[in-house]
Amino acid sequence: MGVITLSVNGAAVAVPSGATLLAACRSAGIALPTLCYLEGLSPVGACRLCLVELEGAGRPLAACVSEAAEGMVLRTDTPQLVNFRRMGVELFFAEGNHVCAICVANGCCELQDVAVAVGMDHSRFPYRYPQRSVDASHPLFSLDPNRCILCTRCVRACDELEGAHVWDVAERGSHCRIVAGLDQPWAEVEACTSCGQCVDACPTGALFRKDDTNVTSHPQRQRAALLQEARQRHSWRNQGPPPP
């Protein structure tokens, strides 16, 4: 396996060939915001927050799904990208019903963190206030679609890690929603093993443990990466977070 050298915000970075631009940016110490990306799951490039500008490319690239190549010159912090990212986060807030004060994920929410990171103090877009109903049928967990940002981490975690494919996306566009089974109440889906990996993968408070409150919620978002690591090494003891 070779090594690729590229430049990120003017600094030279070396990464193994096959690495993504996101890995390159992170190894350069640049905290690129992400929401749909989760280490251990296949990337989908849907949230469009990890966009970077590649010299010579027509439009920004999603770093999580773009492969690094020798000699690339990347920028992650142009005024345009900063602006687009903030608009993106505002769009997330405006399309759902995100009320941090009453959310179980308050304080451990990636959407909240990203909003702070991009400097969002209000949304310039009017809130849409969609009507969405909660599925609390499962004995251990609940789904509150009001807080869902359609990152599809739960879909991928259930499919790729647990192999149960309980979750999927129904409908189109702004009507999109996460559904269990064949759009059934979660408790009725026999494929669900109650493993909780979807809950651990959720970046917001859309999927949560019923016994969690905003004080005690304890997301384990590194779980997907740990599992992938364990599968690769055939070593099933939890040895802490994967080596950097």
Place this chain on the structure above:
Amino acid sequence: MSKPAPARLRCCDASACRNAGGLALRQALLAARAAAGLQPTSLAIGAVGCLRLCGRGPLVAADGPGGSRLWGGLSPEQAALLVAAAWVDADPPLALASPQASPPASPPTPVPPASAPLASSSDPLASYRLDLSHPFFSLQQPVVLEHCGLIDPDCLDQALAHGAYSQLRRCVRQLTPEAVRQEVRRSGLRGRGGAGYPTGLKWDTVALQPPGPRLVVANGDEGDPGAFMDRTVLESDPHRLLEGLAIAAWAVGAERGYVYVRAEYPLAIARLRRALDQISQRGGFGVAFTGTPWPLRLELRVGAGAYVCGEETALLQSIEGGRGTPRPRPPYPAQRGLGGAPTLINNVETLAAIPPILRQGGDWYAAIGAGNQASADKPASGATTATLGSRGTKVFSLSGAVVHTGVVEVPLGMPLRTVVETMGGGVVGGAPVKAVQTGGPSGGCIPAALLDTALDYEAMASLGSMLGSGGMVVLGPHTAMPELARYFMGFCVEESCGKCLPCRAGTVQLAALLDRFVAGQAEAADLDRLEALCAMVKATSLCGLGQSAPNPVLATLRHFRPEYLAACREEPRWA
């Protein structure tokens, strides 16, 4: 076109004429022929594909020793008259076929039905006659549509009699895949689905992938509002598409392929299905059409109503049985497509252009259109794209406020004005054209002042529109541009797959902003918000749908900004 054989009535049996009662008219014609005691040998009556002037359907063409005549809008009650006219096939009307004989008909807006000089009182069908020497017909250059309207789309033998599959046979028996691709490269053909990617380059990319299976796909998910070019091909000459697809398979080394057609085209689906059945009944492509054991298998896949499935990666997902959502490119389908195999995806019209290109040669095709005219490079600022040129013909579907609605195939490089005003007859009622919308929800509009723009990829793009797939909607003076932009944004809101944020949530916010302009309740700051969000959605969306969703807004803002300004409320005055 004119055969020495017996008189023949060709009844258009494509969707538009069917909707206008074409089926009943054809039944009535058959009954009238029987009543008149005529044999099918002396007067043939048959269904054919599209006769072009869809807005005047049901269309019937008559071929006789003196040439062809065309009628539109006849009712079944007039069948006997039409049979008589076709059978008698004599006197003055034949003059129509030769342009020299009727010069007065052309200069003063020759509206086809009222071709007055010929309307002799003796001909009761005179007011239904359509003038085949009218520019709408005479300026067309059928290449893709060369057999459309001449053959019965359900009849393989008629297609074969017109040369269907002869080029496939020649390719498989005499040409190497490389030789076929070279001919396509020479033709300068570019993707007719809208993006205009060089077809030969795409074929090479698939063919030159590492050894292994490959697939070919015909994209018939034509979904732009006002676009019905592919439907015309599929309904009129399905074997043409299959031959083009089979040749593509030969050229890239594929042995399996799919035709993907949207579910909203039931007639096209039925005809394709029948065409595929006819082929398998004769033992498949290999045995029946090439005389070799070439094991090509083509299958039909029907969409499920999602516009975004016209996007190639979403289309592949849909064929694989998944949810129709695009995925990031690269890898392009040419590198990794169906089941991970290199997959060639071409638009229906692109593939339908392949057989004539091989028959006449790539150079012949490249000589058609604007590709070798220096003037074609003029409007495009970037010289790199201009060198690709726009060669060959393109099918356009002409609709909207235009007098003559229908399908036209013209050489690229023709001025837009020729298509809209000379061929299309301008706006109904003689009102001036305000703009022409091209490229559907991904395109923009060309204002009347720029109607002399050439129809080529670069010139259209330089005006903030696009040649697009070929839908052309003519707008009259009463169309409000913010409303037009709102309509297309609403379309994108409904058709966004919802995978990526800018398209899913951004289009909703854009539609809400446009609502304020439509209602005349916008503020000056809304214009800035509109432009900023358009820029964001355009730059950051995952696939072509989102990336081009702001185009109708940006194009109307560019050419009709005063309309947006006029829709802004007066600023509140704090005195």
